[in-house]
Amino acid sequence: MTKDELILKKFFKLLGDENKFKIVSQLKNGEKCVCVIYKELGLNQTLVSHHLSALKKAGLINGKKSGKWVYYSVNKKAFNEIENIYYNLFGIKNLKDVKIDDCDDNVCAN
Numbered sequence: 001m002t003k004d005e006l007i008l009k010k011f012f013k014l015l016g017d018e019n020k021f022k023i024v025s026q027l028k029n030g031e032k033c034v035c036v037i038y039k040e041l042g043l044n045q046t047l048v049s050h051h052l053s054a055l056k057k058a059g060l061i062n063g064k065k066s067g068k069w070v071y072y073s074v075n076k077k078a079f080n081e082i083e084n085i086y087y088n089l090f091g092i093k094n095l096k097d098v099k100i101d102d103c104d105d106n107v108c109a110n
Contacts, residue, residue: 004085011082014058019043020051024074027061031073 001009015021022041026032032040038048052072055061059078063070087093 004089007085008082008089010058011060014055014060017051019047020055023048023051023055024060027072027074031064031071033069033071035069037072 015024019041023037026037026040034045034049034052037052038045041048052061052063056063056072060075062073062075064073065071083094
């Protein structure tokens with residue numbers, strides 16, 4: 001596998017986790033602290049902190065300390081890089097252009 005393929009594999013593996021995906025989705029509207037994220041998602045605070053740590057380590061989110069709180073946000077630069085890698089590998093510039101057959105809850109129609 002090339003370096004770019006490994007980057008995409010790691011990206012999709014991380015966001016393939018439902019909780020990590022939900023966390024990134026929460027952050028798309030702006031920065032939030034763990035105290036807000038875990039309440040909005042109805043998840044355990046320790047679990048959310050663990051997922052945030054993994055996402056931050058992978059470079060997909062940023063953390064900014066303010067007092068005793070850390071505010072997390074989407075790393076837009078990282079997502080732009082992922083989009084560019086996807087384009088270079090598959091020729092698709094915008095992931096919105098990807099057409100997926102009628103899929104519902106991981107069950108796709110034939």
